[in-house]
Amino acid sequence: MYRSLKRWWWLFTGPTIAAFIIGFVAPFALGVYLSFTKFTTVTKSRWVGLDNYARLLSDDTFLHSLWYTAAFALVTTVVINVVAFAVAYMLVKKFKGSNLYRSVFFMPNLIGGIVLGYVWLLLLNGILGHWARSITYSATYGFWGLVILVCWQQIGYMMVIYIAGLQSIPGELIESAEVDGATPRQTLRSVIIPLVMPSITVCTFLTITNGFKLFDQNLALTNGAPSRQSELLALNIYNTFYGRTGFEGVGQAKAVIFLIIVAAISLLQNRFARSKEA
């Protein structure tokens, strides 16, 4: 049977490959090539070598957004995972409504990033209005506003994964730890946390990459204001492409750097996860 299956490659893989070339492979290859050219449209390009990469190094908005994004990803990763784990730890205990609360905390993930951005714009500006300020008053406001929004959105998602991890721990293990006289804290540190390590690695991976790739929420909440100071990397690249003529090549070079950063994080994370789980 498997011999005859090979002959059917065109039916089983053909449509996916064709779409994959249109939706990914061709734009990707073309994107890498264009990062070494000066272009205004895809068909009008002139080879400039590493010129675009040199120019992005002297682009202050890019360097700023790079640090801003790294700080953002770090803060959100820590807060989301600590809170999500704590909530999951409490919700696996059986009390009235614990399933309902699970559903409530997960819900924001279903609502799109643009909509969430405007929901929080109303709330945050409403609060800041008491001091006659708004979210776009400074990049610090924008930073913490985005942190609150993203934590609110993603805690429920990671919580669900942690709950699954916690529930897969055999009850006897925890009971035997208690019989042996371990305090709840000792049980948590020496039994529970090592056993939910796979969930921790998945959740940190998701939160870091989500932090780096964040776009919609940033666009809706601050759109980079004031003067591009609250711009995360994804939005910075977008604005370079579509906001400044003559900078398309620089935008594409930024995208390549962006890809390298995200890919490097994924690789490192993967290697770290395997070493922990083995």
Place this chain on the structure above:
Amino acid sequence: MRDPKHPKLWTVLFAIVAVAYLFPILLVLINSFKGKVFVSSEPFALPNAETFVGLENYITGIAKTDFLSSFGWSLVITIGSAFLILLCTSMTAWWIVRTDNRFAKSLYIVFLFNLVVPFQMVMFTLSWLTDYLGLGNPFGLWIVYLGFGAGLAVFIFTGFVKGIPTEIEEAATIDGCGPVRTFFLVVLPIMKPAVITVAILEVMWLWNDYLLPYLTLDMRKYKTVPIAVQYLKGGYGTVDMGAMMGVLVLAMIPVIIFYLFSQKHIIKGVVAGAVKG
């Protein structure tokens, strides 16, 4: 895990936290019934005789954004793309696992690579290419989404297929089924849990995606719901905050209803996706 010592106290505590958690959404709902001036000036006040405007915000919001047609196009794009992704990538994943030759292996690696590439990398060239090929309409997006979304789907499906024993498929072959019938009559029904997982993850992404449709669709003819919301912000100076509130509520209602009916599947799907991912 052990039950808490004071279960009632925990219920009360979490009830308070849950209400606080939903507060941002409730706030938008409350403000959607207030006149546009009062949304900005007193966002935390309940509507009263002076500020209450009934459904006015909803009516202007729907009119200003042409919300109903956006909603329709969002449905067309999401359902069509999700169906195409499920059909094509499940076939591809089965073929990759069962054939397992050099071509299948390299194909799998390229799909894996797709997973880590952020959209910004292909943003400019993809929007040019879709335009060039005439795919800049809701039906063309089915193909674009199949292409860009293939990585995750193939990844989850291959993980699942690896766990299916081959005996059943071999039995089907002996009974005279060719690969196509074996796949659709035997394999696909077994893959149902994975299909539900992928369907959930893809639908969550497709329905909410903003940038890809914004950059590829002809904005004079087609908008999706996220694009309609963003358009309301527009470039024309002051935003009609009342209409904005109405549209935000309209954008959230279908998602919340969908969630209420299928939350068990959604949560299971997310967990299954995370374990494989």
